[in-house]
Amino acid sequence: MTTFTPAPGAAPLPRMIGAQTALETRMLLRNGEQLLLTIVIPTVLLVLFSAVPIIDTGSGKRVDFLAPGLLALAVMSTAFTGQAIATGFERRYGVLKRLGASPLPRWALMTAKTGSVLVTEILQIVLLTVIALALGWSPQGSPVAVVLLLVLGTAAFSGLGLLMAGTLKAEATLAAANLVFLLLLVGGGVIVPLDKFPGVVRSALDLLPISALSGGLRGVLQHGAAMPWSDLGILTVWAVLGLGAAARFFRWE
Amino acid sequence: MQSTPAVEVVGLVKRYGAKAAVDGLELSVARGSLTAVLGPNGAGKTTTIETCEGYRRPDAGTVRVLGLDPVTQSAQLRPRIGVMLQSGGVYPGARAEEMLRHTAKLHADPIYPALLIERLGLGSCGRTPYRRLSGGQQQRLALAMAVVGRPELVFLDEPTAGLDPQARRATWDLVRELRADGVTTVLTTHFMDEAEQLADDVVIVDGGKVIAQGTPEELCRGGAEDTLRFSGRPGLDLLSLLKALPSDSAAAELTPGNYRVAGKVDPQMLATVTSWCAQHGVLPDRIAVERRTLEDVFLELTGKELRS
Numbered sequence: 001m002t003t004f005t006p007a008p009g010a011a012p013l014p015r016m017i018g019a020q021t022a023l024e025t026r027m028l029l030r031n032g033e034q035l036l037l038t039i040v041i042p043t044v045l046l047v048l049f050s051a052v053p054i055i056d057t058g059s060g061k062r063v064d065f066l067a068p069g070l071l072a073l074a075v076m077s078t079a080f081t082g083q084a085i086a087t088g089f090e091r092r093y094g095v096l097k098r099l100g101a102s103p104l105p106r107w108a109l110m111t112a113k114t115g116s117v118l119v120t121e122i123l124q125i126v127l128l129t130v131i132a133l134a135l136g137w138s139p140q141g142s143p144v145a146v147v148l149l150l151v152l153g154t155a156a157f158s159g160l161g162l163l164m165a166g167t168l169k170a171e172a173t174l175a176a177a178n179l180v181f182l183l184l185l186v187g188g189g190v191i192v193p194l195d196k197f198p199g200v201v202r203s204a205l206d207l208l209p210i211s212a213l214s215g216g217l218r219g220v221l222q223h224g225a226a227m228p229w230s231d232l233g234i235l236t237v238w239a240v241l242g243l244g245a246a247a248r249f250f251r252w253e
Numbered sequence: 254m255q256s257t258p259a260v261e262v263v264g265l266v267k268r269y270g271a272k273a274a275v276d277g278l279e280l281s282v283a284r285g286s287l288t289a290v291l292g293p294n295g296a297g298k299t300t301t302i303e304t305c306e307g308y309r310r311p312d313a314g315t316v317r318v319l320g321l322d323p324v325t326q327s328a329q330l331r332p333r334i335g336v337m338l339q340s341g342g343v344y345p346g347a348r349a350e351e352m353l354r355h356t357a358k359l360h361a362d363p364i365y366p367a368l369l370i371e372r373l374g375l376g377s378c379g380r381t382p383y384r385r386l387s388g389g390q391q392q393r394l395a396l397a398m399a400v401v402g403r404p405e406l407v408f409l410d411e412p413t414a415g416l417d418p419q420a421r422r423a424t425w426d427l428v429r430e431l432r433a434d435g436v437t438t439v440l441t442t443h444f445m446d447e448a449e450q451l452a453d454d455v456v457i458v459d460g461g462k463v464i465a466q467g468t469p470e471e472l473c474r475g476g477a478e479d480t481l482r483f484s485g486r487p488g489l490d491l492l493s494l495l496k497a498l499p500s501d502s503a504a505a506e507l508t509p510g511n512y513r514v515a516g517k518v519d520p521q522m523l524a525t526v527t528s529w530c531a532q533h534g535v536l537p538d539r540i541a542v543e544r545r546t547l548e549d550v551f552l553e554l555t556g557k558e559l560r561s
Contacts, residue, residue, distance in 0.1 A: 167551070
């Protein structure tokens with residue numbers, strides 16, 4: 001058989017998805033800006049605000065208030081901001097287009113992207129947990145509720161991130177995703193307690209996915225609450241709306 | 254199955270807004286052949302190719318690639334074709350070799366990436382991120398990605414645009430080898446010599462339609478005549494030359510001492526001209542036979558004015 005003699009065929013799906021997940025994860029971990037967003041910022045915020053009383057976090061240890069908020073921020077930074085920016089530029093540079101002509105089905109590409117987001121989140125969560133424990137964090141509550149919140153939060157933020165990446169120009173996505181990150185960092189109960197805001201504003205902010213995630217995680221991890229149904233409900237609504245809109249409006253080129 | 258064409262496009266229309274980029278295009282590519290789609294910018298080459306690749310849905314007409322509908326049967330078609338886009342298609346941060354290895358992993362029985370890396374001279378930049386590769390290196394990587402899965406049909410959209418002469422040769426060699434190994438190839442190009450050198454069939458597209466089609470030889474035959482030029486003493490009497498030549502020939506002194514003979518240029522004609530020169534004591538200088546090239550055909554068909 002000579003070099004190019006045709007022998008076409010797709011690789012088995014698990015191998016394709018595995019390879020694509022590994023590639024997407026390497027691209028993410030190799031990108032300095034992405035690491036700043038997903039690793040450095042949450043870590044610095046956790047250490048800084050735990051050590052220095054800049055913000056009144058209410059009664060109890062500051063780290064007990066901050067750790068759940070920064071876990072929520074970690075999820076948002078990877079599933080929303082990072083994914084939106086990376087996917088926006090992949091669309092711009094024809095990566096999505098080229099992959100669209102490869103044997104990898106589109107749903108498998110999306111599965112791989114989700115896989116890469118989850119791998120990154122696990123790295124973030126392990127890192128933040130170790131640091132928080134070193135700072136004296138004493139988490140409460142049910143791990144099942146925590147995992148459920150993280151998964152639904154990831155789904156909600158992924159939907160919104162992909163919606164943005166698939167409809168806006170890459171530069172607009174870059175700007176908007178960073179702006180949203182900043183606004184939700186301040187107004188989403190991540191490091192600033194939501195009860196610092198006036199009542200009307202607060203009831204609006206409570207409906208944001210970041211508030212539901214940080215509030216839900218705080219309820220369980222800081223106060224040992226049972227299933228935070230209302231936060232899970234808010235995240236589910238965002239996930240359905242975001243993923244639905246992304247599926248409907250995402251443009252591959 | 255094998256007797257059906259690899260690509261069959263019938264009455265393809267594709268509009269962008271009011272403008273028809275492709276307007277009733279017909280194309281048939283035989284299995285195992287190498288077809289060059291030639292045309293000026295904006296002729297509809299890329300739109301046609303991208304419709305075959307399943308990226309565009311035809312507004313009218315039908316497209317069948319390996320007997321399949323590229324849009325509705327994309328899942329069956331994609332593993333069997335190789336695609337080289339005109340530009341891009343690679344993660345900016347991915348290294349050349351990494352991206353090729355990854356593409357190989359998406360296929361059942363790929364070519365060893367190392368072999369393609371060596372063949373296309375990408376060894377020295379294998380660890381360079383895509384965004385830092387030169388334009389020519391990016392092109393060669395895209396070509397390697399198109400063929401690594403051992404496709405039975407490859408679409409190459411301007412594979413040699415922006416390549417230096419050495420890289421262009423390497424690409425030509427690889428494309429010839431694809432053909433020799435039985436891979437059907439469809440490529441678009443601006444380069445006449447590329448089409449002339451490589452293609453079994455040339456399809457000239459302009460204004461979204463096929464305006465000429467055939468083997469390079471067929472296209473070069475006919476139309477304007479071949480010519481023979483030579484230099485000599487100024488003011489030679491061409492009447493006696495014309496008497497010696499077939500009746501449909503023409504001869505003229507273009508500038509003093511520079512002559513052109515038009516007609517059927519064959520060995521007999523050349524012999525007639527040189528013996529006539531000998532009779533007149535002329536040593537013909539810079540004697541040259543000029544056959545019609547694909548470029549002449551192309552410019553006759555598409556006009557010589559520049560287009561935006």
